[in-house]
Amino acid sequence: MHAGSIWTLLDHVPDPEIPVISIVELGIVRDVTEGAVVLTPTYTGCPATFAIESAVRTALDKAGFNDIAITRQIDPPWTTDWISETGREKLRAYGIAPPPHSNNLRGTTTPACPQCGSSHTEELSRFGSTPCKALWRCLDCAEPFDHFKCH
Amino acid sequence: MGADRKDIARYAISLGDDSLILGQRLGEWCGHAPTLEIDLFLANIALDLIGQATLLLDYAGTLEGEGRDGDKLAFHRDVLDFTNCLLVEQPNGDFGRTIARQFLFSNFQLLLFQALSNSTDATIAGIARKAAKEVAYHARVASEWMVRLGDGTEESAQRVAEGLDWSWRFVDELFEAPDAKLIEAGVAVDPASFRPAFDAAIDAVLRDACLARPADRRATVGGRRGHHSEHLGHLLSQMQFLQRTYPDARW
Numbered sequence: 001m002h003a004g005s006i007w008t009l010l011d012h013v014p015d016p017e018i019p020v021i022s023i024v025e026l027g028i029v030r031d032v033t034e035g036a037v038v039l040t041p042t043y044t045g046c047p048a049t050f051a052i053e054s055a056v057r058t059a060l061d062k063a064g065f066n067d068i069a070i071t072r073q074i075d076p077p078w079t080t081d082w083i084s085e086t087g088r089e090k091l092r093a094y095g096i097a098p099p100p101h102s103n104n105l106r107g108t109t110t111p112a113c114p115q116c117g118s119s120h121t122e123e124l125s126r127f128g129s130t131p132c133k134a135l136w137r138c139l140d141c142a143e144p145f146d147h148f149k150c151h
Numbered sequence: 152m153g154a155d156r157k158d159i160a161r162y163a164i165s166l167g168d169d170s171l172i173l174g175q176r177l178g179e180w181c182g183h184a185p186t187l188e189i190d191l192f193l194a195n196i197a198l199d200l201i202g203q204a205t206l207l208l209d210y211a212g213t214l215e216g217e218g219r220d221g222d223k224l225a226f227h228r229d230v231l232d233f234t235n236c237l238l239v240e241q242p243n244g245d246f247g248r249t250i251a252r253q254f255l256f257s258n259f260q261l262l263l264f265q266a267l268s269n270s271t272d273a274t275i276a277g278i279a280r281k282a283a284k285e286v287a288y289h290a291r292v293a294s295e296w297m298v299r300l301g302d303g304t305e306e307s308a309q310r311v312a313e314g315l316d317w318s319w320r321f322v323d324e325l326f327e328a329p330d331a332k333l334i335e336a337g338v339a340v341d342p343a344s345f346r347p348a349f350d351a352a353i354d355a356v357l358r359d360a361c362l363a364r365p366a367d368r369r370a371t372v373g374g375r376r377g378h379h380s381e382h383l384g385h386l387l388s389q390m391q392f393l394q395r396t397y398p399d400a401r402w
Contacts, residue, residue: 044281045174045202074206075277077284125188126292127195135191151284 003032006065010037013059016051017130020094023052027082036069040078042151043131080132080151097136097147111147113138123147154336159272160214161234162329162339164224165375166275167207168235171225172383173256174200175390179243189246192292196253199285206278226394230377230384237374238321240383247307248314250296255318257290258352259325262345271337294356301360308361316365323370 010032011024023029023039031038037056041049053070060068080099083091088098097111112119118140125135133146177197184190208221219227238256243249264286267279300311326342326349333339357364373379393400 041202043199043202043285044206044278045198045200047198074281075273077281125191127188127192129191131195131198135188 002065005063006032006037006060006068009059009063009065010056013052013055016048016055017132018091018094018096021083021087021090023056025084025087025090027080027084027087028052028078030073035067036071038071038073040073042078044074046131048130078151080148083148091148095145096133097145099148099150102150111136113141113143114145115143116141121145154330154332154338156214156216158330158333159275159338160211162333163207163211163214163275165234165329167204167211167221167224168233169239169256169260170200170207171204172233172235172386173239173252174198174204175386176239176241176243177249177253180249185246193249196257196289196292199282199289203278203282203285206281210274210278226391227398230379230387232377233379233383233387234375234377235383236321236324237371237380238318238325240374240380240386241318241321242382244314244317245310247300247310247312248317250293250300251311251314252318253289254293254297254356255315255322255353256325257286257293259322259342259349261286261290262348262352263340263342266340266342266345269337270339275338290352297356297362298360301357301362311360312362315362319365320368320371324372324374327372327375329375 007024007029010029011022013023015021015023015026018026026042028040028042029037030040037060039053039056049072053072056070060066060070079102081102083099091098092114095114097114100109100111110119110121113121113136116138118138120139121136122139123134124137124144128135128146132148132151134149135144136147137144174197177193177200180193181190181197184193204225205221208224212219212221212224238252241248241252261283264279264283268276268283270276270279297311300307302308326346328334328341328343329339334341354364388395
């Protein structure tokens with residue numbers, strides 16, 4: 001059993017859409033068990049799911065874990081609350097406003113601009129470049145930015 | 152009691168077909184929508200729906216145990232074997248009709264998946280819990296657009312009213328009860344149980360949108376038994392083109 005080293009390994013597998021954070025930071029590694037890595041998709045139709053599974057397969061094989069399977073678990077459904085604090089900070093530094101915590105939705109639905117920190121922002125499009133993001137704009141520094149939606 | 156794997160598979164196929172066919176329809180808007188925002192949201196909803204279809208049809212294939220997976224079920228069946236409701240196969244029409252169809256279907260599907268979150272079938276319950284989160288979003292965006300169009304210009308109001316009127320005859324079919332055995336076993340839900348909640352949700356949005364609820368008329372039904380409008384055949388001929396031309400294609 002090498003759960004510890006597998007977790008470390010997975011923490012170096014980047015999310016294909018947002019390569020600045022790892023799949024562990026994104027909260028989609030559900031478990032590492034005796035014989036399997038358990039992954040959960042963000043959205044049911046997320047096209048990155050297959051890319052992620054193949055990246056995990058490659059990483060496992062390279063480290064000699066050829067006998068560790070990859071299984072998918074959809075329930076309980078993934079939530080943005082599972083994105084780690086480190087992950088949130090990395091998103092912000094990358095220019096993506098991180099999602100609010102779901103227990104703190106009231107009053108904080110307006111994300112701060114990841115560039116200048118202003119909360120004077122507006123939504124441009126509810127759906128953005130990927131299913132998990134919306135497109136926003138800062139009214140102070142005028143930069144458009146992605147907002148990771150609370151899900 | 153008495154519900155076997157084949158019955159559950161049939162139910163999962165009808166749920167999956169609804170999502171698949173509407174996902175395919177919405178995909179037709181890709182690159183054609185009037186603004187980037189609309190293009191993105193229609194494509195994103197389509198993606199969610201096709202994701203749901205994949206989960207549901209894969210599960211149905213597993214239950215059947217005849218070697219069919221989601222792809223096989225999606226691409227190697229013909230019109231009569233599809234059991235989606237008629238609403239989802241209707242042509243997109245203009246943007247007003249597309250929005251009216253989405254508004255009705257997403258509000259229905261949200262209540263359905265919320266109810267199915269307590270299904271005694273653990274896989275269906277899990278898929279429903281996952282999908283309900285996504286569909287809540289679809290219902291919200293479609294409702295917002297109903298208000299924007301209905302309470303917009305004279306032309307937008309007229310077009311969305313026409314779209315709503317066109318779609319209305321297909322609403323009753325959504326509430327047809329599935330196989331009684333499945334309801335009894337707690338696998339499926341009888342949608343009649345949430346019809347009042349559906350009507351209340353629809354009426355509230357229509358009020359905000361300054362739109363009248365269309366008059367009830369004779370319902371058009373048959374999709375759940377494979378009796379479809381001519382539109383589904385055309386949709387499938389496009390969706391299944393590659394598999395029909397190269398039946399054993401792999402990539």
